Amino acid sequence: MYKIRNKSIALLLIMALLFIIPGCGQKGSAGSSEDVIKLGFLGAKTGPVANYGIPGEKGMKLAIEELNAKGGILGKKVEGIYEDNKGDSAEIASIATKYITRDKVVAMVGDPCTGLTKVAADIAQKNGVVIFSPGATGPGVVEIGDYVFRNTLLDVFAVPAVVDWMMKEKGWTNFAIITSLNNGYSTALTPVFKEAINKKGGKIVLEDSINDGETDFTAQVTKLKRSGADVLVFTGYYTEAALIMNEVKKQNFDITLVGGDGLYGQDLAKLGKDAVEEKVIFYCGFSSDQPSPETEAFLKKYREKYGEEPDMFSAQYYDAVMILAKAMEDAKSTDPKVFKNELAKLKDYLGVSGKTTFLPNREPVKSPVCLITVKDGKFKLLDKIEVNVQ
Amino acid sequence: MDAWFAQYVDAYYLRIMVLIGINIILALGLNLITGVTGQLSMGHAGFMSIGAYTAAILTLHYGTSFVLALLSGSLMAAFFGFIIGIPTLRLEGDYLAMVTIGFAEIIRVFFLNFELGGKAVGLYGMQQYTTFSMVFILVILVVVLNWQLLKSRYGRALYAIRENEIAAEACGVNTTGMKVAAFTMGSFLAGLAGGLYSHYMGYIAPQDFGFMRSIEILNMVVLGGMGSIPGVMLGAAVLTVLPEMLRIVADYRLLFYGALLVILMIFRPNGIMGDMRLYDLKQRLRTKEVKTCRS
Numbered sequence: 001m002y003k004i005r006n007k008s009i010a011l012l013l014i015m016a017l018l019f020i021i022p023g024c025g026q027k028g029s030a031g032s033s034e035d036v037i038k039l040g041f042l043g044a045k046t047g048p049v050a051n052y053g054i055p056g057e058k059g060m061k062l063a064i065e066e067l068n069a070k071g072g073i074l075g076k077k078v079e080g081i082y083e084d085n086k087g088d089s090a091e092i093a094s095i096a097t098k099y100i101t102r103d104k105v106v107a108m109v110g111d112p113c114t115g116l117t118k119v120a121a122d123i124a125q126k127n128g129v130v131i132f133s134p135g136a137t138g139p140g141v142v143e144i145g146d147y148v149f150r151n152t153l154l155d156v157f158a159v160p161a162v163v164d165w166m167m168k169e170k171g172w173t174n175f176a177i178i179t180s181l182n183n184g185y186s187t188a189l190t191p192v193f194k195e196a197i198n199k200k201g202g203k204i205v206l207e208d209s210i211n212d213g214e215t216d217f218t219a220q221v222t223k224l225k226r227s228g229a230d231v232l233v234f235t236g237y238y239t240e241a242a243l244i245m246n247e248v249k250k251q252n253f254d255i256t257l258v259g260g261d262g263l264y265g266q267d268l269a270k271l272g273k274d275a276v277e278e279k280v281i282f283y284c285g286f287s288s289d290q291p292s293p294e295t296e297a298f299l300k301k302y303r304e305k306y307g308e309e310p311d312m313f314s315a316q317y318y319d320a321v322m323i324l325a326k327a328m329e330d331a332k333s334t335d336p337k338v339f340k341n342e343l344a345k346l347k348d349y350l351g352v353s354g355k356t357t358f359l360p361n362r363e364p365v366k367s368p369v370c371l372i373t374v375k376d377g378k379f380k381l382l383d384k385i386e387v388n389v390q
Numbered sequence: 391m392d393a394w395f396a397q398y399v400d401a402y403y404l405r406i407m408v409l410i411g412i413n414i415i416l417a418l419g420l421n422l423i424t425g426v427t428g429q430l431s432m433g434h435a436g437f438m439s440i441g442a443y444t445a446a447i448l449t450l451h452y453g454t455s456f457v458l459a460l461l462s463g464s465l466m467a468a469f470f471g472f473i474i475g476i477p478t479l480r481l482e483g484d485y486l487a488m489v490t491i492g493f494a495e496i497i498r499v500f501f502l503n504f505e506l507g508g509k510a511v512g513l514y515g516m517q518q519y520t521t522f523s524m525v526f527i528l529v530i531l532v533v534v535l536n537w538q539l540l541k542s543r544y545g546r547a548l549y550a551i552r553e554n555e556i557a558a559e560a561c562g563v564n565t566t567g568m569k570v571a572a573f574t575m576g577s578f579l580a581g582l583a584g585g586l587y588s589h590y591m592g593y594i595a596p597q598d599f600g601f602m603r604s605i606e607i608l609n610m611v612v613l614g615g616m617g618s619i620p621g622v623m624l625g626a627a628v629l630t631v632l633p634e635m636l637r638i639v640a641d642y643r644l645l646f647y648g649a650l651l652v653i654l655m656i657f658r659p660n661g662i663m664g665d666m667r668l669y670d671l672k673q674r675l676r677t678k679e680v681k682t683c684r685s
Contacts, residue, residue: 046644083637089593094405094634101401118514119593127401140514182502184510184595 037078037334039064039321040099042092042110042120042131045084051265052112052135052313057082058306059314060109063321066301073325074334081105089119096120100127106334107132109320112313114138115184121148130336130343132324134316137261138188142362147340151320151356153285153366155192155260161369161385162283163196166231166258169383176206176229178220178244180236183212185262189235197233205229210240221247224255231255237262241280242271249275256281264312269377276374281382286312286353287370289381298352312353319351392521404522406634408590411525412583413626415532417610418619419579424608425616426540427572428552429479430487433494434580434607439501439599441467441581442588446513447506449589456519460585467581468574475573479566482555494604501596512595513588520590528586532579536619539575548572549617613654615661624662 041060043053064080072078081103085092092111099105100123108124111117112135124131125145133141133150142148166172175197180186197204206227208220221244224232234241234257241263248255257276261284268276288299288309298318302310310318327343328334346358357365368384396404420434445463448454454462478489501507508514539545550558551565559565588594606629614625636646654662 089591089595089598090409093591094402094409097405098402098637115512115514115593115595119591122592138511182499182510184512187509188511 035076037073037076037328038099038103038105039078039080039324040095040103040105040108040110041080041082041317042085042095042108042116042133043112043317044087045082047086047088049087049113053084053087053110055311055314056110056112056134056317058302059310059317060321062298062302062305062314063318063325067321067325073328074332076334078325085111085116087113087116089116092116092120093123096123096131100124100129105129106328106336106339107324109134109317109324111135114141114188117141117150118144121145124148128336130324130340132320132343134320135313138185146344146362147336149340149343149358149362149364151323151351151353151364151366152316153261153283153354153369154363155189157365157387158260158283158285158369159189159192160196160199161387162258162371163193163200163202165371165383165385167200167202170231170256172202172230172256174203174205174228174230175233176208176224176227176231177204177233177235178224179207179209180212180240181209183236183262185260186212186236189260189262193233193235210236210244212236212240214240215243217244217247220244221251224248225251225253229255232257234259235262238265238268239271242268242276245272245275245279248279255279258282261285261312264372264379269374269379272374273377277377278373278375281371281373283369283371284312285366285370286315287372287379287381290384292350294350295352315351315353319349319353319356322351323349323356392523395522406631408520408522408525410627410630411522411529412520412586412590413607413610413630414529414623415579415586416583416607417614417622417626418532418536419576419583420607421576421611421617421619421622422536422539422548422572422579423576425611425618425622426545426552427548427569429569429573430483431490431573431576432487432601432604432608433490433492433497434576435599435601435603436490436494436497437467437471437577437580438584438587438603438607439497439594439596440470440577441584442594442599443501443504443507443513443584444581445585446516446588446594449516449519450513451506456517456589460582460589463585464578464581467584468578471577471580472570472574475570475577479569479573491601491604494599494601498596498599501599508595510596512593512598514593516589516592516594518590518592520586525586528582532582533619533623540619544568544571552617609651611661613651613661615663618661618663621661621663628662 041057043056044050045053060080064078067078083095085095099108107130109132111120114136117133117136121131121144125147130147135152136150137152137155141150177190179190206229208223210217210220232255241257241259245257257280259282263282264284291299327339331339331342333339344358344362349356355367365387367387369387370384371382372379373382423429423431441463444466445459448459448462449456474493478486481489502510547563547568550563551568555565610625610629611622615621633647639646
């Protein structure tokens, strides 16, 4: 008797939990009215890609704070909603649906990863809500529909400029390429590099592969040493790049590693130490060195608020919010159906992460491309290359 | 029916309900293997990914109809369950758990390097064929079949293997055969859930089916109550809804989630409805009075 009662009480409690708590959530959102503009944050605050989401959230919060201090957009207050998607595709789909149907956001800012952005973009497009990714560099994003935008340095525009720079400024013509096979970013970036090198008349003398998570690259580096390459193009992430350079140092020869913004991680310098000193160059859309006046102001506010250096993601999330605000102001409407057309017309927008123009197909062209190297254990700007809209 | 339904239920709830349905199918599959037969399998997500990828590749690259793709995905998963089951089910307990973890990893790495499956980027662009009514009907079908199976002679044989394998064998149960059969059926259901999942999300990548996913499914079975159909269904529902409800506590969500799991396991070590069957519930109500008299 006692046992049974215990059991039924436990069951009742769980059932109550199940039904009451979502109900509470509903009550909360029912209070939202027309005079608040809501923006949903997409990004991971925990999990393997949290390094991109956390600074992104900070940048977005800063932008919204600033907008509200200036009186909001079209006289309405702006409110950000920040859910953690853990870098998981099922999670981001639930969150995007929640933002749209529950919170009634007008736009979502995120996600920094291409695959996750596509999942959310599908949902946004179907429901007529703008999605603006400050990080998705891969192919097939804006093709999803006219509500989908992104503001980030695209590999297809940056890589030819970088290859050009390598051949003209440095005189490197023999390239070795190493791909990380279990890394989606890397497998997508390698063909872009190959095409650019072939087009500009460079020679690929070695193609090799590794896997993320491996630690011993003796075989690859031995082959690299024999190949006679002037420069090594590595398309993966920072951890493996540092380990490859350590091996290069151990085998005692001289070569520079060039890669994309996947190398933009503080661990590169920590793991590589003097093996990566001025021996690794990567491109990205943002650098806090030699700032423009816009960037200068942003850097100051960011350091004041958070006491740390902003990175590319904080700058691009910040810009995304500001660009959305501008589009709404210009369209004099907060209806995604209306302001998305204004958004698509964006031209030569001077943001904190450089100049942005949307092409007719809504793909962004960002300029300049920053080339970054490691000096004294810190990231330093090496050169800036202007990108021209063809 | 779905259009009618969408008018009254908001899309967020509908989405959670579909995910609950898919998770119920997944968990019931693992329940056959781990809950009923007592074979600790920690690689259920591997079979799910086989179903998900097979179905997605068929509809994407070969234009197969969804029903056929779903069926092929399930059969493919079942086939691999069978192939893997024959050698591995001679192992027991921890050893079997290790082999199944290993197998799930092999599948994951295979899909990482599989050209047709989009390698590390994954597959994208599947139509959203999976609807609420479809999942609802399939869940009912799976539950009824499970229930019929478990109360049959075969079901009792499976329970017997869990309770005492040697005794079961002595009573004439073909233990290896029954274990392989349970493993195959469980994999079939995982494949089915995988096919539904890939055509609901529209995007799958190898990392969606990692080790943590397997653990999550195992959690549903253990939390709900090993071997109990209503329990496993409740477990799947709770573990799908819980993370959504906990969005209120924002950044501490995962902490609360873990704490709740610990609390539940302390107070209900056999799961919410450990070993409770549908007809046990009825039985319990009937014997209640008898027990009261005695005490």
